[in-house]
Amino acid sequence: MSKILGEEKQEDIKQIEKQIFERAEIKSFHGNNSLEVKLIKSFEETCVYLSRYLSRNPKELTVLEFYQALEVAIEQDKKQRNGKSYPFK
Amino acid sequence: MKKVRYKGNYLEIYDSIGEMPITRFQAYNRFCLIDSGIGGGLEGVQKHIDAIKRLMSSGKHEDAAKELVNYHQNLIFIIEKSNPELMSFICLIKSINGKDLPELTADIIEKTIKELGKDGLTIGKVRGALNDFKKKVILSLKFSSQNFRIVQKQKSFSPI
Numbered sequence: 548m549s550k551i552l553g554e555e556k557q558e559d560i561k562q563i564e565k566q567i568f569e570r571a572e573i574k575s576f577h578g579n580n581s582l583e584v585k586l587i588k589s590f591e592e593t594c595v596y597l598s599r600y601l602s603r604n605p606k607e608l609t610v611l612e613f614y615q616a617l618e619v620a621i622e623q624d625k626k627q628r629n630g631k632s633y634p635f636k
Numbered sequence: 637m638k639k640v641r642y643k644g645n646y647l648e649i650y651d652s653i654g655e656m657p658i659t660r661f662q663a664y665n666r667f668c669l670i671d672s673g674i675g676g677g678l679e680g681v682q683k684h685i686d687a688i689k690r691l692m693s694s695g696k697h698e699d700a701a702k703e704l705v706n707y708h709q710n711l712i713f714i715i716e717k718s719n720p721e722l723m724s725f726i727c728l729i730k731s732i733n734g735k736d737l738p739e740l741t742a743d744i745i746e747k748t749i750k751e752l753g754k755d756g757l758t759i760g761k762v763r764g765a766l767n768d769f770k771k772k773v774i775l776s777l778k779f780s781s782q783n784f785r786i787v788q789k790q791k792s793f794s795p796i
Binding site: 565568569573574575576577582583586587590605606607608609610611612613614 | 653654655656657658659661662665666669670673674687690691694696699702703705706709773777
């Protein structure tokens with residue numbers, strides 16, 4: 548296309564690619580602070596948080612139930628912090 | 637539930653957030669994360685080498701060292717014939733020929749990959765099913781839950 552238009556965009560493309568690459572963060576998948584460990588820990592933390600609000604084990608929920616429960620739990624937390632009444636007593 | 641047929645066999649695959657257990661989704665996310673950062677095939681090797689070259693030339697030696705470790709892990713996957721993409725696919729399977737898959741452990745995943753390969757399941761079918769899942773389930777999750785967006789912003793837990 549650039550040849551048809553008489554323009555050479557290769558240098559611009561290289562420059563943009565370089566900029567994108569420089570902004571991209573290199574993720575570590577090794578050691579205690581790896582991304583995989585963080586993912587597992589955050590899931591476990593979310594389960595502990597949810598278990599305070601549920602009578603069931605959060606790990607037995609479906610994806611939809613899990614995220615809906617999380618949404619309700621966060622809303623309840625917000626309302627409690629604002630001094631409003633507890634909605635599902 | 638979606639059925640994938642291949643050479644006289646069939647797989648039942650989760651394709652709805654109302655049916656898929658959260659633990660399966662978590663395992664799926666974990667393998668997707670590994671696949672995107674490390675990769676499991678030869679195509680990943682060139683990607684890592686290019687990244688290391690660029691990082692070294694731009695003076696980011698710390699990042700280059702991180703990428704080198706990822707490259708090393710990629711090579712280990714190739715030698716061990718482990719593939720995170722295939723592992724993420726196993727997380728989506730509910731049953732094989734009507735028989736439910738047991739709780740997923742490393743051994744079960746490895747055994748299932750071998751069995752499916754023996755039975756003639758192709759990588760094309762696997763990638764097709766993974767793409768369909770990404771399109772359908774991830775989109776429905778984005779629209780169904782406000783929390784998903786909140787949690788994503790906090791970057792504490794981000795389903796891909």
